[in-house]
Amino acid sequence: MSDQIEEIAGVIILLVISAVVIGALYTAAIGVNSEREAFQTSSDSSSPVSLQGTNITDLEVQQSLGTKASFSNGFAKGNFNWTPDSSWTLSTWVSVDDPENRTGMMTVVSADGRATILYNATTDEWVGIVYDDASMTTHQIEASATDPSNSTFLTLERSGDEIYLTESANVSASGTVNDSTSTTAVINATNLHGTLEETRVYDVRVTAGERTDLFQNPVQPISPDPVARVMYDSWGDSISGIPIFGGGTLSATGASVVEGFAGANVTSSDYEVSSGQVVRSDGGVLDGSPMYVSYASTVTTAFASALVGFSNAAQTAMIVIAISLIAVAAAWTLDMFDSAGR
Known part of the structure; x- marks a missing residue:
């Protein structure tokens, strides 16, 4: 009786080994055809x-995914490896949630600590903050906000000692980098409740025509190329890992993805x-x-790739081994039943 049990166990082991070999080959075959x-x-x-x-x-090829960032008590702070000289532009599209129910300053976007755009809910104004590396001084200008609850195009620009704040491609405020605009006050700003889209940094002051192009065609590229461009486009629901065209990084918190400008x-x-x-x-x-x-494509899984990497002779040998094991198991089984009959 014990001999029969050992024989049955041997047959089972051979069948299991055969199944593993055949299963591996099958996995290789379907692995090559897996879709992703x-x-x-x-x-x-x-x-x-x-x-x-x-x-x-x-x-499917797209110029834009048509999304923007929606912030709920969040912020966007860029480190674009940008050292501004006396001529540059920071532009962005922004909207503020329920501005009439808020007070104080909210940071819209900041670029390398040199250029910052804010919204003052108390005075209903856009605020531009410029840090001058040469004099190590900070300068501030303000402009009335026409309709901050709707998406608004803003630029903060510098040309020589002149600084400008524009809304909807029109210059709304200007100032000079001198003692009269210098401030030592620390801006006590809260995070943004609103949306951001198409933030760009240029190392020149854009012309009036270029500014109009940016306003009328928000997703289109314009010459010159920006130092950095953040489109807030995301394949998923989070803006983490969004690409920064031109280089640098963007720190963003409290943000989700909503529908924005289509390309x-x-x-x-x-x-x-x-x-x-x-x-x-x-x-x-x-x-x-x-x-x-x-797109969708046919890919090879890692396990399948290893098996497919064998030569045709090696794959043939594996098939022969599997068939041989099955044949041995079958012969062993017949012999076992024949012995039992005697």
Whole structure:
């Protein structure tokens, strides 16, 4: 009786080993054909996007994901590796939630501690704060806020000793970097309750025409290229990990993603797929613009990749071993029943 139990156990072990070998080969086969979605962004306004995997389907190319950041007691502070000289521009789109029910200062956006835009709910004004490295002094200008509850385009600009604050592409306030605008007061500002979109930093003061272009075409690139551009575009519900075009980092808290400006309509003539890469077409709407690419592809899992990496001879050997084990198990089983019959 004990001999039969040992024989049965041996048969079971052989069948298990055979199942493992066959299962591994099957996993390799289906692993090669597993589908995944990919979401990729060009690292700057000129680099292509490399597609991963094979059998690319559902390819979608966009100039913008059409989202913006909504802050609930949050802030956006950029460190763009930017050392401003006497000519620069900080621009952004902003709205303030229920401004009539708030008091005091709220920080809208800050760039490297040199340029900061705020909203003063008490006086219903936009405020620009400029730090001058040469004199190590801080300067402040204010302008009336026309309708802060709606998305508003603002710029804080400097040209030489002149500083400007504009709303909706029109100069609303100006000042001079001198003793009359110098302030030593610490700005006691709270976090933002509102939205931000399309924050850009330029190392020149934009012209009136360029400012109008930014106002009328919020998502379009303009010349010159910005030092940094934050679009607040996100594939998910969080703005963590959003790309900073041009370089640098953005610290943002208390933010979620909501619907914002849509980019221009992208057609197949605006890009081409070549050698596994999505490349912008010269003169298309993506020329000089960030590019967002999503697609589905066939990929190889890590385990499947290891198995598929074997030579054909090795795979054939594994199949032969599996069949041999099954044959041995079958012969062993027949012999066991034959012995039992005798």
